[in-house]
Amino acid sequence: MAAERAGVILAAGASQRMGTPKALLAWGNTTLLDHALQQARTAGVEHLVVVLGPATRHLRLDALIVFNPDPASGRSASIRLASQALEDGVRSVLVQSVDQPVAADVIVALFEAIERGSDIAVPVYQGRRGHPICVAGSLLTELRDVNEEAEGLRSVVRRHAARLVEVPVDAESVTWNLNDPAAYAAAAARGVVQP
Template sequence: MKTPPTIIVLGAGQGSRYTGARHKLAEPFDGDDSVFTCTVRHALASGLPVLVVTTSRFAEEAAGLVATRDIVVLGERDGVAPGGMGDSIAAGVAARPGAGGWLVLPADMPLVRPATMAAVAAGLGPHPVAYAQYQGRRGHPVAFGGELFSELVRLGGDEGARRILARFPAQAVEVGDPGVLLDMDTEADFAALKDRLLATKAPTPQA
């Protein structure tokens, strides 16, 4: 049986553009669940293996959701994880070298649906890269095939995997999920996420 891809939830960013009273991932989002928890829960609901890359700030919260072996805690300096998204991706991939690929999902995207993650994972095969697309616009998660291991573990800095995306053919997976475009860099982004969440829970008008 083919080994499934692993979802790598990236939760080690500084969130420096967010000016709220707390870290953006700690913001209450859906009931008692934070942005961070909602994203991880949706990843788990996809049925795919999940690995969380985070800092000590969210390690305890992560441990309430996944096994300790499924958490990578990046070292911190002055309360901030060194490096950028590239370092987080590399750490996650290196921790799961035998996976059948890796889906990269930023932890500030709590509305990405579990079915979307499964669809993007299924898009790997003919192409070494697959990504979620909504109404023609590229979003997350982005999936990478196992053959790109050596490329991914050498990533570093804030650029993430852009160079890999530019070099290798990719499969767009069109989904009916606007959450693939909605991340949370600013307080305005957070308000938009909350509005979208409320819209999804609103009762459907009866004809």
Template sequence: MSKKTSNISIIILAAGASKRMGTPKQLLKWGNSTLLGNTIETALKLSVKEVIVVLGANYNAIKKEIKHYPITILNNEDWQKGLGKSLAFGVEYITSSKQKVDGILVILADQPLINAQFLNKLIDEFNKKEHPIIATSYKNKKYGVPVIFDKIYFEELLTLNDDYGAKHLLKKNKSLVKILIPELENLDLDLKADYESLYKEKFNNK
């Protein structure tokens, strides 16, 4: 694993209201941290230019719990427009701050099985310059986040404004996407039962 700093920034999307979970899932306990804290700690293990966290719903409560990390915290007041809008908001921050980055690694706050080793594999693959998009495999031949987008897509990412993230971008550029399979299943935690089951499996059986 290279110690050299990669010329990419990380955007962690954590702006949602967690309606299906019934409580802000960003703050749910995960080991000695929270789901969002765990994601931030994983991101900080990587040699990247900057770690950006996009918040929205429950901004003040969540910011209070993560402000001690060496990260950039953004408040997307249009978070209700969905994941795509939060991603566009993060990209807008990068472009307006005139950062010269080669790309962005997009991570969700609710995928606790994604580890630093796998994210480093995505970065290493991106650094080969063979594929402008590096995505993660899901079940049923689907793929998506964590995903790295080359800077050539920033203009399109800035126009996102719905809850489907960048799915259409991945679909449109399918032939240019390299897909990597994580060691553990790539799970999103949306329901309380899913969270409790995974937490028990991960921490209570030891």
């Protein structure tokens, strides 16, 4: 039987601007990747797929690991690889980048929006859309076909905009992108996201 809640954590990127793999950056008393895994499990994710790249392929995790040999090919390639590893019949899929730390309550709210009948759920903090994104399992076949040329996940969101719900959250972290050392330091100074 397929999992009700599945999660995809994208951690294959080269992290060139950061200078070190983002997955391994300290986040509280753990790493960004371990934080993402812990929060997803706390939120009830039953099947986790983590996409790793050449810089992180040595990691051993309590999750299904999918290897993206060419992270420079874009985020869509990682989404496609992870989606192909998920079982058909899953009810909902969380898609989260490792450099976008959020607490379990945000993830739960997104899953609940899908469980109430939406196709896509995105968190909103003070009027700003954020991440991660959660999609209905019925869109899994579309995730398996995303590509950079067609704007990846954005094209799926556009096609299903009428069935998208914005989920208000009281968590500024949904707007963070830890793309470089300055953004990482600023987020860490605001406090580590906990469940």
